[in-house]
Amino acid sequence: xxxxxxxxxxARAELTLEIKDEARRELAQVGANGxxxxxxxxxxxxxxxxxxxxxxxxxxxxxxLIIDAYDxxxxxxxxxxxxxxxxxxxxxxxxxxxxxxxxQHPHExxxxxxxxxxxxxxxxxxxxxAGRVALTLTEQLTRVAGTLEAEVPVATLNRLLIAxxxxxxxxxxxxxxxxxxxxxxxxxxxACTTQQMADFVGIT
Amino acid sequence: xxxxxxxxxxARAELTLEIKDEARRELAQVGANGxxxxxxxxxxxxxxxxxxxxxxxxxxxxxxLIIDAYDxxxxxxxxxxxxxxxxxxxxxxxxxxxxxxxxQHPHExxxxxxxxxxxxxxxxxxxxxAGRVALTLTEQLTRVAGTLEAEVPVATLNRLLIAxxxxxxxxxxxxxxxxxxxxxxxxxxxACTTQQMADFVGIT
DNA sequence: TGTACATCAGTGAACGCGCGTTCACTGATGTAC
DNA sequence: TGTACATCAGTGAACGCGCGTTCACTGATGTAC
Numbered sequence: 001x002x003x004x005x006x007x008x009x010x011a012r013a014e015l016t017l018e019i020k021d022e023a024r025r026e027l028a029q030v031g032a033n034g035x036x037x038x039x040x041x042x043x044x045x046x047x048x049x050x051x052x053x054x055x056x057x058x059x060x061x062x063x064x065l066i067i068d069a070y071d072x073x074x075x076x077x078x079x080x081x082x083x084x085x086x087x088x089x090x091x092x093x094x095x096x097x098x099x100x101x102x103x104q105h106p107h108e109x110x111x112x113x114x115x116x117x118x119x120x121x122x123x124x125x126x127x128x129x130a131g132r133v134a135l136t137l138t139e140q141l142t143r144v145a146g147t148l149e150a151e152v153p154v155a156t157l158n159r160l161l162i163a164x165x166x167x168x169x170x171x172x173x174x175x176x177x178x179x180x181x182x183x184x185x186x187x188x189x190x191a192c193t194t195q196q197m198a199d200f201v202g203i204t
Numbered sequence: 205x206x207x208x209x210x211x212x213x214x215a216r217a218e219l220t221l222e223i224k225d226e227a228r229r230e231l232a233q234v235g236a237n238g239x240x241x242x243x244x245x246x247x248x249x250x251x252x253x254x255x256x257x258x259x260x261x262x263x264x265x266x267x268x269l270i271i272d273a274y275d276x277x278x279x280x281x282x283x284x285x286x287x288x289x290x291x292x293x294x295x296x297x298x299x300x301x302x303x304x305x306x307x308q309h310p311h312e313x314x315x316x317x318x319x320x321x322x323x324x325x326x327x328x329x330x331x332x333x334a335g336r337v338a339l340t341l342t343e344q345l346t347r348v349a350g351t352l353e354a355e356v357p358v359a360t361l362n363r364l365l366i367a368x369x370x371x372x373x374x375x376x377x378x379x380x381x382x383x384x385x386x387x388x389x390x391x392x393x394x395a396c397t398t399q400q401m402a403d404f405v406g407i408t
Numbered sequence: 409t410g411t412a413c414a415t416c417a418g419t420g421a422a423c424g425c426g427c428g429t430t431c432a433c434t435g436a437t438g439t440a441c
Numbered sequence: 442t443g444t445a446c447a448t449c450a451g452t453g454a455a456c457g458c459g460c461g462t463t464c465a466c467t468g469a470t471g472t473a474c
Binding site (some may be wrong): 005011029031032033034041049110113114115116118119120122127130131134159161162165166169170172173176177178183189192193196197200 | 223233234235237238259300314317318319320321322323328331334335336362363365366369370372373374376380381382385386396397400404
């Protein structure tokens with residue numbers, strides 16, 4: 001990737017970011033299906049056709065948002081893990097980082113972990129980032145679990161997968177409103193689950 | 205509720221069912237956001253305004269579908285549990301019943317356990333059925349877990365809640381495509397999870 | 409059983425709206441000499 | 442450094458589309474006497 005040096009290139013890069021930011025704001029109000037190029041353009045004071053200089057179609061913009069969301073979630077999780085820390089502390093840190101990111105970006109979370117968007121077919125581009133988050137997480141969980149790469153027994157791996165599912169299951173239930181009225185407040189339940197799952201995968 | 209006896213009343217009840225059935229078919233193709241009264245009417249060979257004799261608005265139709273979905277899921281789960289059975293068998297039956305219903309009605313599942321529909325505010329009417337499913341499930345899980353009502357220790361209850369979250373977390377991951385490429389096929393993983401969770405809550 | 413009136417299901421036209429995308433254009437920015 | 446040409450960002454009008462909802466209407470079904 002060449003460094004952007006002309007004014008044009010700088011402007012283009014900046015506007016691309018602004019469009020995505022505005023689209024994220026839009027997303028929060030109307031959801032992925034309701035995301036409209038015209039609304040984004042309107043909010044930016046541009047004419048809708050101008051957006052086509054930046055994204056060839058609505059779906060391409062959506063794809064960019066999805067990739068960004070995966071990356072952001074991945075980084076949040078990665079940043080929470082400082083190797084060398086106490087394993088149980090690390091485990092807690094990772095779990096809470098995932099939950100906090102989701103709570104701070106509920107609509108982007110829904111974009112990547114919610115129900116599929118009808119009519120939208122995920123292009124190849126989104127698969128890599130998706131896998132990266134999953135891998136980052138399981139890798140970290142694995143490392144935290146004390147087992148060294150390449151020799152994780154199947155049983156442990158299975159338990160890690162269950163923990164992984166549990167993490168996102170809990171977050172989704174909280175964000176999508178399934179806990180309302182039964183598990184309230186959710187903070188203590190989440191903390192408790194974190195501990196239980198740490199025990200479950202055998203963290204010392 | 206009076207029994208329907210006039211031809212009018214019978215016709216009305218039937219058409220109401222037909223409208224909902226067609227709406228469910230529509231749902232499968234375009235999702236909750238894309239559900240359109242006009243498309244439903246078109247498919248039924250009616251004029252769109254005629255639907256207003258049956259549902260006062262698009263949202264009311266959606267609400268009806270949501271309530272139906274909760275009820276269907278609830279019944280599927282309830283039917284799977286035959287009291288007096290071996291606890292572990294019962295546990296398995298309930299878990300697989302939930303998963304099977306979800307796999308057979310993925311769009312209705314998404315409707316009730318997926319990301320919230322933007323712009324749609326769940327009326328009171330949907331809260332009761334939602335709670336009923338949760339209650340049915342936890343009640344059955346509790347009974348299966350061998351503890352008799354009213355004296356469930358907090359720790360056990362917590363573990364049951366975790367299992368409940370795990371069940372739907374796993375189903376959602378499977379249906380929403382998060383397992384693609386990593387946990388494939390899902391059958392064996394689900395079976396394994398079922399057992400692990402049975403152990404986890406202490407089923408003999 | 410037969411008639412007079414009330415109820416209600418379904419029609420068809422219309423309202424006002426927002427959408428994604430295309431296209432010929434203008435004017436500013438960048439490049440080669 | 443200055444000029445001639447190429448590139449590209451943004452404009453504005455237009456296309457064709459589907460949507461939810463309202464309304465005055467017609468004709469069939471139901472009810473009271």
